[in-house]
Amino acid sequence: xxxxxxxxxxxxxxxxxxxxxxxxxxxxxxxxxxxxxxxxxxxxxxxxxxxxxxxxxxxxxxxxxxxxxxxxxxxxxxxxxxxxxxxxxxxxxxxxxxxxxxxxxxxxxxxxxxxxxxxxxxxxxxxxxxxxxxxxxxxxxxxxxxxxxxxxxxxxxxxxxxxxxxxxxxxxxxxxxxxxxxxxxxxxxxxxxxxxxxxxxxxxxxxxxxxxxxxxxxxxxxxxxxxxxxxxxxxxxxxxxxxxxxxxxxxxxx
Amino acid sequence: xxxxxxxxxxxxxxxxxxxxxxxxxxxxxxxxxxxxxxxxxxxxxxxxxxxxxxxxxxxxxxxxxxxxxxxxxxxxxxxxxxxxxxxxxxxxxxxxxxxxxxxxxxxxxxxxxxxxxxxxxxxxxxxxxxxxxxxxxxxxxxxxxxxxxxxxxxxxxxxxxxxxxxxxxxxxxxxxxxxxxxxxxxxxxxxxxxxxxxxxxxxxxxxxxxxxxxxxxxxxxxxxxxxxxxxxxxxxxxxxxxxxxxxxxxxxxxxxxxxxxxxxxxxxxxxxxxxxxxxxxxxxxxxxxxxxxxxxxxxxxxxxxxxxxxxxxxxxxxxxxxxxxxxxxxxxxxxxxxxxxxxxxxxxxxxxxxxxxxxxxxxxxxxxxxxxxxxxxxxxxxxxxxxxxxxxxxxxxxxxxxxxxxxxxxxxxxxxxxxxxxxxxxxxxxxxxxxxxxxxxxxxxxxxxxxxxxxxxxxxxxxxxxxxxxxxxxxxxxxxxxxxxxxxxxxxxxxxxxxxxxxxxxxx
Numbered sequence: 136x137x138x139x140x141x142x143x144x145x146x147x148x149x150x151x152x153x154x155x156x157x158x159x160x161x162x163x164x165x166x167x168x169x170x171x172x173x174x175x176x177x178x179x180x181x182x183x184x185x186x187x188x189x190x191x192x193x194x195x196x197x198x199x200x201x202x203x204x205x206x207x208x209x210x211x212x213x214x215x216x217x218x219x220x221x222x223x224x225x226x227x228x229x230x231x232x233x234x235x236x237x238x239x240x241x242x243x244x245x246x247x248x249x250x251x252x253x254x255x256x257x258x259x260x261x262x263x264x265x266x267x268x269x270x271x272x273x274x275x276x277x278x279x280x281x282x283x284x285x286x287x288x289x290x291x292x293x294x295x296x297x298x299x300x301x302x303x304x305x306x307x308x309x310x311x312x313x314x315x316x317x318x319x320x321x322x323x324x325x326x327x328x329x330x331x332x333x334x335x336x337x338x339x340x341x342x343x344x345x346x347x348x349x350x351x352x353x354x355x356x357x358x359x360x361x362x363x364x365x366x367x368x369x370x371x372x373x374x375x376x377x378x379x380x381x382x383x384x385x386x387x388x389x
Numbered sequence: 390x391x392x393x394x395x396x397x398x399x400x401x402x403x404x405x406x407x408x409x410x411x412x413x414x415x416x417x418x419x420x421x422x423x424x425x426x427x428x429x430x431x432x433x434x435x436x437x438x439x440x441x442x443x444x445x446x447x448x449x450x451x452x453x454x455x456x457x458x459x460x461x462x463x464x465x466x467x468x469x470x471x472x473x474x475x476x477x478x479x480x481x482x483x484x485x486x487x488x489x490x491x492x493x494x495x496x497x498x499x500x501x502x503x504x505x506x507x508x509x510x511x512x513x514x515x516x517x518x519x520x521x522x523x524x525x526x527x528x529x530x531x532x533x534x535x536x537x538x539x540x541x542x543x544x545x546x547x548x549x550x551x552x553x554x555x556x557x558x559x560x561x562x563x564x565x566x567x568x569x570x571x572x573x574x575x576x577x578x579x580x581x582x583x584x585x586x587x588x589x590x591x592x593x594x595x596x597x598x599x600x601x602x603x604x605x606x607x608x609x610x611x612x613x614x615x616x617x618x619x620x621x622x623x624x625x626x627x628x629x630x631x632x633x634x635x636x637x638x639x640x641x642x643x644x645x646x647x648x649x650x651x652x653x654x655x656x657x658x659x660x661x662x663x664x665x666x667x668x669x670x671x672x673x674x675x676x677x678x679x680x681x682x683x684x685x686x687x688x689x690x691x692x693x694x695x696x697x698x699x700x701x702x703x704x705x706x707x708x709x710x711x712x713x714x715x716x717x718x719x720x721x722x723x724x725x726x727x728x729x730x731x732x733x734x735x736x737x738x739x740x741x742x743x744x745x746x747x748x749x750x751x752x753x754x755x756x757x758x759x760x761x762x763x764x765x766x767x768x769x770x771x772x773x774x775x776x777x778x779x780x781x782x783x784x785x786x787x788x789x790x791x792x793x794x795x796x797x798x799x800x801x802x803x804x805x806x807x808x809x810x811x812x813x814x815x816x817x818x819x820x821x822x823x824x825x826x827x828x829x830x831x832x833x834x835x836x837x838x839x840x841x842x843x844x845x846x847x848x849x850x851x852x853x854x855x856x857x858x859x860x861x862x863x864x865x866x867x868x869x870x871x872x873x874x875x876x877x878x879x880x881x882x883x884x885x886x887x888x889x890x891x892x893x894x895x896x897x
Contacts, residue, residue, distance in 0.1 A: 222766065230764060232701050240687055245771035248687060250687040
């Protein structure tokens with residue numbers, strides 16, 4: 136876990152966040168992600184994880200609540216908040232008719248990254264993600280894993296301070312998943328903050344600094360793996376056991 | 390399951406898919422709209438019958454006989470609908486080859502795929518026939534009503550034409566496949582389909598323009614030159630026209646010949662379809678020839694968006710073929726302008742066509758850039774104001790419109806500055822109106838759904854066409870020197886305001 140000076144504002148601070156689509160999807164959520172940490176959001180299907188991340192990324196407007204990214208009010212000044220945020224969804228959305236460098240050039244343009252900086256970062260990202268040999272091919276022939284890697288490169292090309300990823304490992308083979316995990320790990324070591332959802336609990340156990348468990352739009356538990364074990368009173372339990380126990384408890388409390 | 394039973398089984402499967410697909414297109418994927426869609430369809434059918442009556446009543450009063458001018462006129466109509474059917478069938482064949490949808494399932498199943506492809510070729514013929522019946526049916530019905538039952542045989546001719554055009558489409562596409570390979574066939578077939586769809590009308594207009602200086606197609610067909618060079622009345626060339634006029638023997642010959650051609654083509658090519666489909670499906674997976682080395686150049690956000698839109702438009706073969714189709718219709722008035730160079734008359738025809746085409750082209754491009762954004766989350770999560778994003782997309786469309794229409798305006802400028810001014814204003818107004826409509830009615834979709842863009846909002850489609858016509862009319866009134874053009878422009882703006890009032894973006 137990285138340490139940050141006390142004066143540094145949290146990477147993400149969510150207060151009383153609510154969103155309803157007929158029924159509440161996110162229900163008065165409070166959440167804080169510290170700068171430089173790898174925070175993992177777990178929850179069953181329909182718990183409100185994606186809705187939360189989409190609101191943080193400025194893709195959905197909340198019904199109520201506040202979102203601050205490194206102290207910037209993301210609802211009052213979305214442009215400034217977006218400037219330091221990178222977003223990657225579970226469904227890689229890229230342009231089939233562009234090559235990976237053309238895609239990154241476009242993304243760098245949207246985030247106003249200076250040309251020479253963007254060029255060197257793009258080269259580095261493409262090499263890092265194993266896409267350099269495909270740099271002159273259009274994305275239309277790419278496999279799902281390659282498309283996800285192009286999208287990840289796009290989310291990182293402007294060096295965001297907060298990287299938000301929604302199920303980024305869905306559908307990736309072991310090699311590609313490992314590569315993505317390594318890249319994210321490197322980014323956290325370099326000072327970036329990662330907020331990610333996943334269903335792969337092994338990642339939570341191995342990579343996350345802190346884990347938040349969300350159910351029915353509310354945060355029902357939060358902490359390091361050890362803290363969660365203490366909270367559930369299950370010494371030596373796997374995260375899967377704890378996760379299921381927490382969700383079951385929450386359902387029973389309804 | 391024996392061969393016949395499996396053919397019927399596949400046919401039933403295809404019918405169910407086609408029916409649900411058609412319903413989904415009519416209702417834009419919303420089952421609650423089904424009743425409304427049927428009401429619209431009935432209203433459309435009634436409107437078509439009224440239009441058909443107004444157009445056909447004069448011919449009926451002439452008591453049409455199987456003389457040379459009548460046979461030429463009917464043959465031209467058959468060729469006209471045949472070229473549209475051929476275009477549609479080529480489109481369908483290309484789509485069957487390149488769309489993977491259920492083909493992997495079927496090809497991996499222990500059944501003879503040739504039976505399915507035989508059914509699919511039949512389905513293409515059927516859909517071509519249904520489309521032409523929908524468009525030509527009202528005319529035939531009016532003729533039956535006013536001139537007697539003999540015209541019922543025209544439906545038989547339509548079926549024969551659909552069989553022949555589908556056979557031709559299958560043969561042409563497969564030949565293209567053999568000659569130029571699966572990668573190039575896709576683009577070539579799409580462009581060929583677009584050209585085939587318009588070439589007959591354009592050819593007739595061009596011929597009429599050079600012979601009489603007008604764009605009246607009928608004038609060339611009934612000219613002395615054509616009548617004197619046409620084959621005699623006993624030529625088999627006139628069998629389809631004679632069959633349409635009620636000659637039963639000719640109808641039997643036409644139907645038999647077309648069925649024979651269709652069965653021969655199906656028997657020859659259906660067994661090969663599976664192989665071609667597999668080859669075509671490997672195109673997407675195979676790496677394309679490497680593009681030339683890319684010079685990394687970052688532009689400001691709006692310019693980046695414009696460049697991205699331009700690149701995507703230029704690299705989209707389907708879109709190019711569709712745009713080419715619209716641009717093709719510009720060639721006869723362009724020729725007219727060249728033919729009448731220095732005279733004022735040509736512009737009265739050219740300006741409305743330019744304005745109308747601009748509106749339609751801008752509507753399609755605006756849908757692609759605004760609604761057909763393939764990475765909406767990426768663009769919306771960028772630190773750029775939503776208004777600036779939309780403006781950049783609209784600017785990209787206007788740039789494309791400028792590239793297409795500037796050559797025409799440049800030529801027009803030499804003819805008359807006043808006409809060039811009105812043409813430019815009309816082109817700009819029509820394009821901006823279509824972009825505005827697409828902005829007001831925008832909805833998230835995939836670029837690949839371009840073919841179905843009209844089904845998502847019929848109000849937007851109708852409004853786009855009506856307002857383009859209104860601006861085209863304004864252009865015609867203005868270049869003819871009539872001082873009423875501000876009233877016409879005001880009417881176009883009023884229509885635009887009505888559309889704004891009806892749009893979901895105002896209501897939300």
